[in-house]
Amino acid sequence: MGKAHQSESEFNATLAARLAAGAAASPQPPANGGMHMTAAPKGPSKSLEALLEGDTPFPAPMLSPGMIESASTVEQSEDHIVRIQVQLVVDSPWQPRTRYDETDLQALGQTMKDRGQDEPIKVRKLANGHFELIYGHRRIRAARLIGWADIKATVVELDDKAAELATLVSNESQVGLSDWERAKAYKQSLDHGLAADQKEVGRLFSCSQSRVSQCLTLYKLPEPILQLLNKYPGLIKYRHAKLVLQLAKDYPEAEEAIVTAVESMIDQPDLEADELRNQVEKALKPKRPRPKTLEPRLIGDKNGSSVFSVKLHERQIVINIEDGVDVEMARKRTLAALREYAQTFELPEKEKALKSKT
Numbered sequence: 001m002g003k004a005h006q007s008e009s010e011f012n013a014t015l016a017a018r019l020a021a022g023a024a025a026s027p028q029p030p031a032n033g034g035m036h037m038t039a040a041p042k043g044p045s046k047s048l049e050a051l052l053e054g055d056t057p058f059p060a061p062m063l064s065p066g067m068i069e070s071a072s073t074v075e076q077s078e079d080h081i082v083r084i085q086v087q088l089v090v091d092s093p094w095q096p097r098t099r100y101d102e103t104d105l106q107a108l109g110q111t112m113k114d115r116g117q118d119e120p121i122k123v124r125k126l127a128n129g130h131f132e133l134i135y136g137h138r139r140i141r142a143a144r145l146i147g148w149a150d151i152k153a154t155v156v157e158l159d160d161k162a163a164e165l166a167t168l169v170s171n172e173s174q175v176g177l178s179d180w181e182r183a184k185a186y187k188q189s190l191d192h193g194l195a196a197d198q199k200e201v202g203r204l205f206s207c208s209q210s211r212v213s214q215c216l217t218l219y220k221l222p223e224p225i226l227q228l229l230n231k232y233p234g235l236i237k238y239r240h241a242k243l244v245l246q247l248a249k250d251y252p253e254a255e256e257a258i259v260t261a262v263e264s265m266i267d268q269p270d271l272e273a274d275e276l277r278n279q280v281e282k283a284l285k286p287k288r289p290r291p292k293t294l295e296p297r298l299i300g301d302k303n304g305s306s307v308f309s310v311k312l313h314e315r316q317i318v319i320n321i322e323d324g325v326d327v328e329m330a331r332k333r334t335l336a337a338l339r340e341y342a343q344t345f346e347l348p349e350k351e352k353a354l355k356s357k358t
Contacts (some may be wrong), residue, residue: 081120083150084131089123089140092133094164096171096185098233100141109142117143120152122170124163131155134163135170165194169205178234179241183215214238220245224259235265243273247280257283296320 121136131153133140143151158166168185171177186201188194195201198216202209218229218241225244228235236244240262247258261279265271296311308330309320319334321327 080156081152081154084123084153084155085150086140086143086148088129089121089131089133089151089153090126091137092163092167094167094188095133095137096168096181096188097137097177098181098230100138105138105142105145108138109146112139112142112148113146117152120154122154122156122166124156124158132163134158134166137171161192161194164192165189165204168194179215179238180218180229180233180235183218186212186215187219217241217245222248222255222259224255225262228259228263232266234269236262239273240265240276243277247277251280251284254280254284 117139119139121139122134123131123136124134126132134156136153140151156166168189171185186198186205189201189204190197195204198212199209201212205212215238217238218236219226221229221241221244225236244258244262248255251258258280261276261283264279265276296309298306299308299310301307307322307325309322311318311320319330321330
Protein backbone atom coordinates (compact mmCIF):
# COMPACT_ATOMS: atom_id res chain seq x y z
CA MET A 1 0.00 0.00 0.00
CA GLY A 2 1.46 3.32 -1.08
CA LYS A 3 2.01 6.02 1.54
CA ALA A 4 0.39 9.42 1.20
CA HIS A 5 2.75 12.40 0.90
CA GLN A 6 3.21 14.15 4.27
CA SER A 7 2.51 17.82 4.80
CA GLU A 8 5.22 19.96 6.38
CA SER A 9 3.52 20.11 9.77
CA GLU A 10 2.93 16.36 9.70
CA PHE A 11 6.54 15.76 8.72
CA ASN A 12 7.85 17.97 11.53
CA ALA A 13 5.64 16.33 14.16
CA THR A 14 6.67 12.84 13.06
CA LEU A 15 10.35 13.77 12.95
CA ALA A 16 10.24 15.28 16.44
CA ALA A 17 8.54 12.22 17.87
CA ARG A 18 11.00 9.82 16.27
CA LEU A 19 14.05 11.84 17.37
CA ALA A 20 12.71 12.08 20.92
CA ALA A 21 12.18 8.33 21.06
CA GLY A 22 15.63 7.71 19.64
CA ALA A 23 17.28 10.08 22.09
CA ALA A 24 15.69 8.35 25.06
CA ALA A 25 16.91 4.95 23.89
CA SER A 26 20.53 5.95 23.02
CA PRO A 27 23.32 5.58 25.62
CA GLN A 28 24.56 8.70 27.47
CA PRO A 29 27.85 10.17 26.24
CA PRO A 30 30.97 9.53 28.37
CA ALA A 31 31.24 11.76 31.42
CA ASN A 32 34.74 12.91 30.37
CA GLY A 33 33.31 14.43 27.20
CA GLY A 34 35.37 12.11 24.96
CA MET A 35 34.31 10.94 21.57
CA HIS A 36 31.76 8.18 21.37
CA MET A 37 32.14 5.81 18.41
CA THR A 38 29.00 4.08 17.10
CA ALA A 39 28.95 0.84 15.19
CA ALA A 40 28.71 1.03 11.42
CA PRO A 41 25.17 0.55 10.14
CA LYS A 42 24.32 -2.80 8.62
CA GLY A 43 21.97 -3.64 5.74
CA PRO A 44 20.76 -1.36 2.93
CA SER A 45 20.64 2.36 3.68
CA LYS A 46 17.31 4.27 3.84
CA SER A 47 16.51 7.88 3.13
CA LEU A 48 15.13 10.07 5.91
CA GLU A 49 11.71 10.11 4.25
CA ALA A 50 11.77 6.31 4.01
CA LEU A 51 12.56 6.07 7.72
CA LEU A 52 9.77 8.47 8.61
CA GLU A 53 7.30 6.74 6.30
CA GLY A 54 8.12 3.29 7.65
CA ASP A 55 5.38 0.81 8.51
CA THR A 56 5.93 0.99 12.27
CA PRO A 57 2.97 2.88 13.78
CA PHE A 58 2.86 5.01 16.87
CA PRO A 59 0.84 2.89 19.34
CA ALA A 60 -1.04 4.59 22.11
CA PRO A 61 1.67 4.13 24.82
CA MET A 62 4.19 6.10 22.69
CA LEU A 63 2.16 9.33 22.94
CA SER A 64 4.15 11.54 25.29
CA PRO A 65 2.22 13.73 27.75
CA GLY A 66 3.70 16.85 26.21
CA MET A 67 2.30 16.00 22.77
CA ILE A 68 -1.24 15.84 24.13
CA GLU A 69 -1.10 18.54 26.79
CA SER A 70 0.25 21.13 24.38
CA ALA A 71 -2.76 20.55 22.08
CA SER A 72 -5.21 22.41 24.30
CA THR A 73 -7.39 23.62 21.45
CA VAL A 74 -8.54 22.34 18.08
CA GLU A 75 -6.53 25.01 16.30
CA GLN A 76 -3.27 24.13 18.06
CA SER A 77 -3.65 20.40 17.48
CA GLU A 78 -2.81 20.35 13.77
CA ASP A 79 0.93 20.07 14.57
CA HIS A 80 0.51 16.86 16.58
CA ILE A 81 -0.38 14.11 14.14
CA VAL A 82 0.47 10.57 15.25
CA ARG A 83 -0.57 7.03 14.44
CA ILE A 84 -2.83 5.24 16.90
CA GLN A 85 -4.26 1.74 17.00
CA VAL A 86 -7.65 1.47 15.33
CA GLN A 87 -8.91 -0.82 18.09
CA LEU A 88 -8.39 1.94 20.67
CA VAL A 89 -10.69 4.41 18.89
CA VAL A 90 -14.27 4.71 20.20
CA ASP A 91 -17.28 6.67 18.92
CA SER A 92 -18.29 10.00 20.34
CA PRO A 93 -21.50 9.94 22.40
CA TRP A 94 -22.37 13.30 20.79
CA GLN A 95 -22.04 12.24 17.16
CA PRO A 96 -25.25 13.28 15.33
CA ARG A 97 -24.97 10.58 12.65
CA THR A 98 -26.82 7.41 13.66
CA ARG A 99 -26.58 5.26 10.50
CA TYR A 100 -23.82 4.66 7.96
CA ASP A 101 -24.23 3.58 4.35
CA GLU A 102 -22.29 0.34 3.90
CA THR A 103 -21.70 0.94 0.19
CA ASP A 104 -20.27 4.42 0.83
CA LEU A 105 -17.99 3.06 3.55
CA GLN A 106 -16.66 0.38 1.21
CA ALA A 107 -15.98 3.01 -1.47
CA LEU A 108 -14.22 5.24 1.06
CA GLY A 109 -12.18 2.27 2.29
CA GLN A 110 -11.06 1.46 -1.25
CA THR A 111 -10.02 5.10 -1.77
CA MET A 112 -8.00 5.04 1.46
CA LYS A 113 -6.45 1.75 0.43
CA ASP A 114 -5.44 3.10 -2.99
CA ARG A 115 -4.34 6.63 -2.03
CA GLY A 116 -3.57 6.42 1.64
CA GLN A 117 -5.16 8.58 4.33
CA ASP A 118 -5.39 12.16 3.05
CA GLU A 119 -6.65 13.66 6.31
CA PRO A 120 -6.15 12.45 9.88
CA ILE A 121 -9.06 11.75 12.15
CA LYS A 122 -9.38 13.91 15.25
CA VAL A 123 -9.63 12.38 18.71
CA ARG A 124 -9.22 13.18 22.38
CA LYS A 125 -7.52 10.81 24.80
CA LEU A 126 -9.68 9.33 27.56
CA ALA A 127 -8.56 8.37 31.05
CA ASN A 128 -8.81 4.65 30.19
CA GLY A 129 -6.26 4.98 27.38
CA HIS A 130 -8.81 4.91 24.55
CA PHE A 131 -9.33 7.71 22.05
CA GLU A 132 -12.76 9.29 21.57
CA LEU A 133 -13.59 10.54 18.08
CA ILE A 134 -14.18 14.22 17.46
CA TYR A 135 -14.55 13.68 13.73
CA GLY A 136 -13.64 10.88 11.34
CA HIS A 137 -16.44 8.43 12.19
CA ARG A 138 -16.71 7.32 8.55
CA ARG A 139 -12.95 7.05 8.10
CA ILE A 140 -12.43 4.87 11.17
CA ARG A 141 -15.16 2.52 9.97
CA ALA A 142 -13.65 2.39 6.50
CA ALA A 143 -10.24 1.67 8.05
CA ARG A 144 -11.73 -1.27 9.94
CA LEU A 145 -13.37 -2.57 6.76
CA ILE A 146 -10.04 -2.69 4.90
CA GLY A 147 -8.20 -4.19 7.88
CA TRP A 148 -5.96 -1.31 8.95
CA ALA A 149 -4.36 -1.82 12.36
CA ASP A 150 -3.51 1.85 12.89
CA ILE A 151 -4.54 5.25 11.55
CA LYS A 152 -3.23 8.81 11.49
CA ALA A 153 -4.88 11.00 14.10
CA THR A 154 -4.71 14.48 15.57
CA VAL A 155 -4.91 14.17 19.35
CA VAL A 156 -6.38 17.12 21.27
CA GLU A 157 -7.16 17.73 24.92
CA LEU A 158 -10.76 18.86 25.40
CA ASP A 159 -13.18 18.72 28.30
CA ASP A 160 -16.61 17.17 27.79
CA LYS A 161 -18.39 20.40 26.81
CA ALA A 162 -15.69 21.46 24.35
CA ALA A 163 -15.59 17.91 22.90
CA GLU A 164 -19.37 17.90 22.47
CA LEU A 165 -19.30 21.26 20.69
CA ALA A 166 -16.38 20.27 18.45
CA THR A 167 -18.06 16.97 17.54
CA LEU A 168 -21.42 18.52 16.71
CA VAL A 169 -19.98 21.36 14.63
CA SER A 170 -17.41 19.30 12.73
CA ASN A 171 -19.87 16.51 11.88
CA GLU A 172 -22.96 18.59 10.99
CA SER A 173 -21.63 19.40 7.52
CA GLN A 174 -20.32 15.93 6.71
CA VAL A 175 -21.41 13.72 3.80
CA GLY A 176 -24.95 12.34 3.79
CA LEU A 177 -26.19 13.80 7.07
CA SER A 178 -30.00 13.77 6.99
CA ASP A 179 -32.34 16.61 7.99
CA TRP A 180 -33.33 14.61 11.07
CA GLU A 181 -29.71 14.11 12.16
CA ARG A 182 -29.07 17.84 11.68
CA ALA A 183 -32.21 18.59 13.68
CA LYS A 184 -30.89 16.45 16.52
CA ALA A 185 -27.57 18.31 16.46
CA TYR A 186 -29.32 21.71 16.51
CA LYS A 187 -31.67 20.68 19.33
CA GLN A 188 -28.80 19.20 21.34
CA SER A 189 -26.85 22.44 21.10
CA LEU A 190 -29.90 24.32 22.46
CA ASP A 191 -30.73 21.78 25.18
CA HIS A 192 -27.14 21.63 26.45
CA GLY A 193 -26.60 25.39 26.52
CA LEU A 194 -24.13 25.50 23.63
CA ALA A 195 -26.35 28.07 21.90
CA ALA A 196 -28.97 30.43 23.32
CA ASP A 197 -31.40 30.51 20.39
CA GLN A 198 -31.86 29.44 16.77
CA LYS A 199 -29.96 32.47 15.48
CA GLU A 200 -26.95 31.51 17.57
CA VAL A 201 -27.28 27.90 16.42
CA GLY A 202 -27.06 29.16 12.84
CA ARG A 203 -23.85 31.05 13.62
CA LEU A 204 -22.45 28.04 15.43
CA PHE A 205 -23.08 25.67 12.53
CA SER A 206 -22.46 28.23 9.75
CA CYS A 207 -25.98 27.98 8.33
CA SER A 208 -29.03 30.22 8.13
CA GLN A 209 -31.54 30.55 10.94
CA SER A 210 -34.27 29.46 8.52
CA ARG A 211 -32.36 26.22 7.87
CA VAL A 212 -32.19 25.60 11.61
CA SER A 213 -35.92 26.32 11.98
CA GLN A 214 -36.81 24.01 9.08
CA CYS A 215 -34.90 21.07 10.53
CA LEU A 216 -36.28 21.61 14.03
CA THR A 217 -39.79 21.49 12.52
CA LEU A 218 -39.35 17.71 12.27
CA TYR A 219 -39.74 17.51 16.06
CA LYS A 220 -43.39 18.58 15.64
CA LEU A 221 -44.23 15.40 13.71
CA PRO A 222 -46.49 12.74 15.30
CA GLU A 223 -44.69 10.46 17.74
CA PRO A 224 -44.96 7.31 15.55
CA ILE A 225 -43.13 9.16 12.74
CA LEU A 226 -40.42 10.36 15.16
CA GLN A 227 -39.89 6.72 16.12
CA LEU A 228 -39.54 5.85 12.44
CA LEU A 229 -36.98 8.64 12.00
CA ASN A 230 -34.89 7.34 14.89
CA LYS A 231 -34.72 4.02 13.06
CA TYR A 232 -34.50 5.45 9.52
CA PRO A 233 -33.04 8.97 9.90
CA GLY A 234 -33.04 9.64 6.17
CA LEU A 235 -36.66 8.57 5.69
CA ILE A 236 -38.10 12.03 5.03
CA LYS A 237 -36.77 15.52 4.38
CA TYR A 238 -38.09 18.86 5.56
CA ARG A 239 -40.44 19.27 2.57
CA HIS A 240 -42.09 15.94 3.43
CA ALA A 241 -42.32 16.93 7.09
CA LYS A 242 -44.03 20.19 6.14
CA LEU A 243 -46.60 18.26 4.10
CA VAL A 244 -47.19 15.72 6.88
CA LEU A 245 -47.87 18.52 9.36
CA GLN A 246 -50.36 20.08 6.94
CA LEU A 247 -52.09 16.73 6.41
CA ALA A 248 -52.29 16.19 10.16
CA LYS A 249 -53.96 19.60 10.44
CA ASP A 250 -56.38 18.96 7.56
CA TYR A 251 -57.24 15.40 8.66
CA PRO A 252 -56.86 15.26 12.46
CA GLU A 253 -58.47 11.80 12.61
CA ALA A 254 -56.21 10.30 9.94
CA GLU A 255 -52.92 9.81 11.81
CA GLU A 256 -52.84 6.09 11.05
CA ALA A 257 -53.19 6.67 7.30
CA ILE A 258 -50.51 9.38 7.40
CA VAL A 259 -48.06 7.20 9.32
CA THR A 260 -48.70 4.30 6.93
CA ALA A 261 -47.96 6.54 3.94
CA VAL A 262 -44.70 7.78 5.52
CA GLU A 263 -43.73 4.22 6.40
CA SER A 264 -44.15 3.24 2.74
CA MET A 265 -41.20 5.51 1.95
CA ILE A 266 -38.85 2.91 3.45
CA ASP A 267 -39.32 1.02 0.18
CA GLN A 268 -39.94 4.17 -1.90
CA PRO A 269 -37.13 6.56 -0.85
CA ASP A 270 -37.61 8.78 -3.92
CA LEU A 271 -41.30 9.44 -3.28
CA GLU A 272 -42.06 13.13 -3.80
CA ALA A 273 -44.16 15.18 -1.40
CA ASP A 274 -47.08 15.43 -3.85
CA GLU A 275 -47.09 11.66 -4.30
CA LEU A 276 -47.12 11.23 -0.54
CA ARG A 277 -50.17 13.51 -0.33
CA ASN A 278 -51.93 11.48 -3.03
CA GLN A 279 -51.34 8.27 -1.10
CA VAL A 280 -52.82 9.72 2.07
CA GLU A 281 -55.85 11.26 0.36
CA LYS A 282 -56.49 8.06 -1.58
CA ALA A 283 -56.47 6.09 1.66
CA LEU A 284 -58.96 8.53 3.19
CA LYS A 285 -61.55 8.31 0.39
CA PRO A 286 -64.60 6.25 1.42
CA LYS A 287 -64.59 2.93 -0.33
CA ARG A 288 -67.72 2.09 -2.32
CA PRO A 289 -69.17 -1.22 -1.18
CA ARG A 290 -69.01 -3.86 -3.83
CA PRO A 291 -72.43 -5.20 -4.88
CA LYS A 292 -73.18 -8.60 -3.50
CA THR A 293 -72.69 -11.28 -6.10
CA LEU A 294 -75.83 -13.40 -6.47
CA GLU A 295 -75.74 -16.97 -7.58
CA PRO A 296 -77.54 -17.57 -10.91
CA ARG A 297 -81.06 -18.96 -10.66
CA LEU A 298 -81.72 -22.12 -12.65
CA ILE A 299 -85.04 -22.81 -14.38
CA GLY A 300 -85.69 -26.43 -15.34
CA ASP A 301 -88.00 -28.21 -17.79
CA LYS A 302 -90.72 -30.76 -16.92
CA ASN A 303 -88.07 -33.34 -16.11
CA GLY A 304 -85.99 -31.01 -13.95
CA SER A 305 -83.21 -30.49 -16.48
CA SER A 306 -81.70 -26.99 -16.55
CA VAL A 307 -83.10 -24.87 -19.38
CA PHE A 308 -82.44 -21.27 -18.35
CA SER A 309 -79.77 -19.73 -16.11
CA VAL A 310 -80.82 -16.28 -14.91
CA LYS A 311 -78.25 -13.95 -13.29
CA LEU A 312 -78.72 -10.41 -11.96
CA HIS A 313 -75.79 -8.04 -12.65
CA GLU A 314 -76.40 -4.57 -11.15
CA ARG A 315 -79.53 -3.49 -13.13
CA GLN A 316 -79.25 -6.11 -15.83
CA ILE A 317 -80.87 -9.54 -16.09
CA VAL A 318 -78.70 -11.98 -17.99
CA ILE A 319 -80.40 -15.14 -19.26
CA ASN A 320 -78.33 -18.03 -20.55
CA ILE A 321 -80.28 -20.47 -22.74
CA GLU A 322 -79.27 -24.13 -22.94
CA ASP A 323 -78.84 -25.94 -26.25
CA GLY A 324 -82.04 -27.47 -27.62
CA VAL A 325 -84.24 -24.55 -26.61
CA ASP A 326 -85.94 -22.46 -29.26
CA VAL A 327 -84.17 -19.15 -28.69
CA GLU A 328 -86.65 -17.08 -30.73
CA MET A 329 -89.59 -18.50 -28.82
CA ALA A 330 -87.79 -17.84 -25.52
CA ARG A 331 -87.21 -14.22 -26.55
CA LYS A 332 -90.89 -13.70 -27.49
CA ARG A 333 -92.14 -15.27 -24.26
CA THR A 334 -89.70 -13.20 -22.20
CA LEU A 335 -90.79 -9.97 -23.88
CA ALA A 336 -94.45 -10.84 -23.42
CA ALA A 337 -93.87 -11.50 -19.72
CA LEU A 338 -92.04 -8.19 -19.31
CA ARG A 339 -94.85 -6.28 -21.10
CA GLU A 340 -97.44 -7.86 -18.84
CA TYR A 341 -95.36 -6.95 -15.75
CA ALA A 342 -94.79 -3.37 -16.97
CA GLN A 343 -98.54 -2.76 -17.03
CA THR A 344 -98.77 -3.35 -13.28
CA PHE A 345 -96.90 -0.17 -12.19
CA GLU A 346 -95.91 3.34 -13.21
CA LEU A 347 -92.45 4.88 -12.72
CA PRO A 348 -92.45 7.84 -10.29
CA GLU A 349 -90.61 10.14 -12.68
CA LYS A 350 -93.12 9.59 -15.47
CA GLU A 351 -96.02 10.03 -13.06
CA LYS A 352 -94.69 13.46 -12.06
CA ALA A 353 -94.16 14.43 -15.69
CA LEU A 354 -97.79 13.54 -16.56
CA LYS A 355 -99.17 15.63 -13.70
CA SER A 356 -97.13 18.63 -14.78
CA LYS A 357 -98.64 18.44 -18.29
CA THR A 358 -102.26 18.40 -17.13
